[in-house]
Amino acid sequence: MALDDRKSDFTFVGTRPNRPDGLDKVTGRAKFGADISAPGMLHGAVLRSPHAHARIVKIDTSKAEAHKDVKAVVTRADFAEVPFKPGLEGEFWNVLENVMAGEKALYDGHAVAAIAASSALAARDALKLIEVEYDVLSHVTDVDKAMAPDAPVIREGAADYSVPEGMHPNVVRYHESGHGDVEAGFSEADLVTEDSFVTEATHQGYIEPHACLGMLGNDGKGELWCTTQGHWIAQKTCAALLGIETSQLRVTASEIGGGFGGKTTVFIEPVALALSRKANRPVKIVMTRSEVFRATGPTSSASMDIKIGMKKDGTITAAQGVFRLQGGAFPGAPGDMTAMCAFAPYNLTNVKQIGYDVMSNRPKQAAYRAPGAPMGAFAVESVIDELCNKLGLDPVDVRLKNAAHEGTKASYGPTYERIGLVETLEAAKAHPHYTAPLKPGQGRGISCGFWFNHGGETSVSLALSEDGSAQLMVGTPDIGGSRASMALMAAEVLGIPYENIRVTVADTASLGYNDVSHGSRVTYASGLATIKAAKHAVERLCERAATKWGIPTDAVKWEDGCAVPSGPNAGDFDPMPLADITADMGSTGGPISGHFEATPEGAGVSFGTHIVDAEVDPETGKTCVTRYTVIQDAGKAIHPTYVEGQYQGGAAQGIGWALNEEYVYGEDGRLQNSIFLDYRIPVASDLPMIDTVIVEVPNPGHPFGVRGVGETGIVPPLAAIANAVSNAAGVRMKQLPMSPPRILAALKGNG
């Protein structure tokens, strides 16, 4: 999308007004997924496989169906026939198979049947009446073992065109890219370091479990209320899985208690609708925390080999990475994204990256902020840190020396437009944190990180009221403050106060299609659409003013919330405020609105640099992050407080991922830690104050220069923390999480 009207001087954008949802959230008035009920409502519960891999021989639901409290029981037979296709092409089939098992249970927690009953307790109790006969099969949950020749096959025929011949059927996609000649590059290096790294799967850890209320009649018309990052994709997917027309299902997104990528698909929503269709009553399902861990979408786990050559002056001569990602029992692990992002911060003459998407007997992975990128950054930035240590070089200077900039050929192919990595590194070098003295036992780590960001299909509608206020309807659930940033951008164009604009996340029947709130796209794409919709309304306002003044429309321009004559021949009229035009709009041509629908294609990539200090207790292996600074390019921060919150949130989640969080599977393939007591996310006392620096290198693809900020912030933390811990402990940490037992083992191994 060509932009010739970029703006750099702002009145409202860049200020920090109160959040519009603040009162609702602190008073409990905000309605989340589980906060709704309907007359005659039933409660649903899902029966889940206790086996990691098993053929379903028989499901007998007769006893459950006979129970007085049970109003409906569904199995796979109650969903539409979606044909199997390999790879991501068959995503509807993959989602259906994940929502309700077909011939096989593919992981511990896989749904096999569901019940609707008159109470939640009755529904859970009645699950025990369903008899399932399983033929237990051998399983695999580790990525390297899943690729081995003797690994059990999860599903034959799931691999797509890209997989080289001879690979195990569990390898379902393959990516290879790069440029130059890495072998020639390694031969030019003064030092070549090669190492392997492992990360475990983690969960996004959103506080609100999945919850929904579904109503579907036998006429094929339905309503769905759910907590989701994208209600149009929920609409489209549920309609496909239930065999109804998309437009006959109206989906409303609740307030969302965190998603981070994990609520970009459906799990219980089609089940609630299928139960409702059978019982002819509304059905509500709320997941337990254990169900969230066992049966929603954690990240991939990863196994990676990195080789980097460097000259004594810090110049990287060649870089190579192999990234194997396990994504559960379905295609989709983002090995390609890991590969494409891993070396993206650097200006490399010779680079090669290979990514594998591998299936195993685990839940279907879902996105988690910059999916795939944090693991790759951990491996690559660890090797760069090791090279800096061995060659006695400053880690920021080395990154500056090799940093990508405008005109650099990216590791994934194209030439970069204007980007802001160098600015984040210069800010890191100038930050007091970087030169602050360390205490004995402490170490400092640096890492850069990259993420693409995204545009996506977007619709926005804006309507003016007679009193001069405005209502703005967007279709992207507010997962990070977007109602505030949309209001600020609309205020900037309309010239009316932020407080006079109410932003609503519209349901699927009230607005055109919107992609999911993912890919750090909302402030970019919904923001661009908001600006365009507001400009559309301003054009109508100028037309009305021109008519009132009796001058041509092109003789009127919009300034500070008023129509004013443009040019010396337009006439001498006092500025006409927006509210004066809307006051009688019903009699001067009708309601004044603006709208915009498009797929913006100018999302700018973004970079960040993190500085971390960590302290390791050699007796217990406990790590404490003592200081943390996030520096990231936002393009333009619309509401800086929310931007800082995104930066701090990325660091906090990264601290959890790096130090404690992991999916632990037993020998039986069952998840061992499916509650927050055993899966340890960071709490406030685990975190230092996280300082932030917002760098603003405007994105040429957005009218106000916005780049997405939601995902890049989680790319550097794993590596920056690992580098800090490794430097504190005096031993290179190659496996995440760096939990106390692993730290102690590493210290022991190092003598």
Next chain:
Amino acid sequence: MVEVHLWSGLRSLTGGQQVVEVKAKTTGELLRALVHAHPQLQAPIDAGVSIAIDGRVIATGLTEPIPEGSEVYLMQRLRGG
């Protein structure tokens, strides 16, 4: 004519070529021309691709113009969280 740079994993579908020259004025024309030149490219295109024009990543749009002399890269379609 537009020189389209492919990712190296696609060389097995183009007889070893990593740069394919096609005639196209838009992103949609470019994808059709690529399949015409190398029918095996239909599979990766169906699986999802993005096109970078002078560094700007076009995620899905088929009507984006390709200016004369542009640098054009075919990329795997991006996914986000």
